[in-house]
Structures are given as structure tokens and as C-alpha cells.
Amino acid sequence: MKIFISADIEGVAGVVTPQHGQPGNAEYERARRLMTEEVNAAIAGAFDGGASAVLVNDSHGPMVNLLPDALDPRAELILGRPKPTSMFAGLDGDFAAAFCTGYHSGAGQHGVLSHTINGFAFAAIRVNGIDCAEATLYGAYAGSLGVPVALLTGDDRLQAQCAPLFPGVRTAVVKHALGQRAARALSPQSACALIRATAEHAVRNLADCRPFVIPGPHRLEIDLNSVALADLAETIPVATRIAPRSVAFAADTMRAVIGWINTISAMSATLR
Structure with a gap:
């Protein structure tokens, strides 16, 4: 049973400012370590639940944020950009489920560092009238391949916007938004423990999950x-x-x- 993980950074516990996602400063270096630790927790939970293989795709900004030498060696890692299907590069119909870690709410929504794909460019993105966060877009792409989203990790606003789209999804809320650049967060250790337990539960209960599909055209x-x-x-x-x-x-x-x-x-x- 193969699990795909798309890893973003804005939804990580302890991340609240644009600096956390921008290379070239101490805050970013701290955030990328926290991001890697949360991804490791999701990897461990997937294997605890019975996964046979895990593929991780670095999905934030330059897409070279995760620390390869600190990543759980049982997982494979995709780094760099541009790459086909971007945040979900590497996903195909052979995967049992997709996890979205460190994700966030969409452009124009309440939530920590909320945006969709590119905060400079996009005020809103809609597909067939559905207001889309990144999880919406890529979850629908996964659904088109028959793959359900089984885990979301991030803030409470991500949960409110996106969890209703994915039947059977498990969510790990690691922080509560107090504003676009402020949050009340779990400690990194508690966040990772929650993510690991929720990821294990998600894999053990994949029968509850259904793909999210936006019918074409x-x-x-x-x-x-x-x-x-x-x-x-x-x-x-x-x-x-x-x-x-x-x-x-x-x-x-x-x-x-x-x-x-x-x-x-x-x-x-x-x-x-």
C-alpha cells in the first residue's frame, strides 16, 4: 500500500510569518526544520498504519525546503521545480491515498498565511464555481486519478474550508488562526505526536475515504x-x-x- 505526501510549510505549527517561508533568513531555517519534523511524523504514522511505501513531494515555494538528511529514510523524496503537476508531482493511480501536510486555507479566506498557489498573483481561483484552496485543486486532481485525500494537517481554517470536501479524511489541527499572521499553536513535539497518530488512523481506515471529484468539463x-x-x-x-x-x-x-x-x-x- 503506497501513500503519497505533499508537504507545504504555511500550515506547520510555529509558522506564522512570510519570513518562515522565504529562504535566506534564520526564521526560514527554523521553519524548514519544523516542516521536516512534521513530514517525518506523517511518514511514521503511515508506516504504523500499514503502508508499504511512502513518496514525499516538497510542495512549497522553491520546492527544496525539506532536509533530505533529516528525512525518515524509509521514504522517497521529490525536490525541485518546475515539475509536472507541481505540488502533486509523482502521484499516480497506484497510490492508496494522498496526505497534505502543512497546508493552509485559500486566497481571500481567514487563516494563517492564507493564499492559493501565488499570493502575489491570485485573489481567488474557482473551478466550476468552487472557491479553491490548494488542497481543493490538488485533491480534485488526485480524485481524477481515483486517489482519495486521507489526511490534512494545518490550521483550523484549513479544516473548515477543505475537510468537508474529502469523505473520510482525518485532520490534524496543529494551530488555530488568530489572524493571517498570528496563531495559537501546539508545541512542535505535540504537533508531531498528533500528526503521527492521525496519519496512522487515516491509513488504518482508508475504507472510509472516497475520492473528491469535480466533474468535467x-x-x-x-x-x-x-x-x-x-x-x-x-x-x-x-x-x-x-x-x-x-x-x-x-x-x-x-x-x-x-x-x-x-x-x-x-x-x-x-x-x-
């Missing part, structure tokens, strides 16, 4: 944070301008939806 609508960003996105030939700051795309698959989002995200760097 898909209409992707993106609200950008400025008119200039929407001008840029509209240069894509298949984009439709639907408002001064918004564009839309038609897509046959969730993989294509994710491809368009990540294309615009990369393009947005030209306007920073």
Missing part, C-alpha cells in the same frame, strides 16, 4: 490581484477576459486546470 476562473496581471494573463490565446481583474479558461481535465494556474503564476514574475 472544467471552467477555471482566476481573479488576479491587479488589472496589469489580468492584462498579462489575457495574452494567453485561449484565455477569456471576464472582468477587469479576471480571466477564464476551459479545460478538459484537472491536470490542465493546474497547468494553466501554474503558467500564469510563473508569468506573473515579470510584473513583480
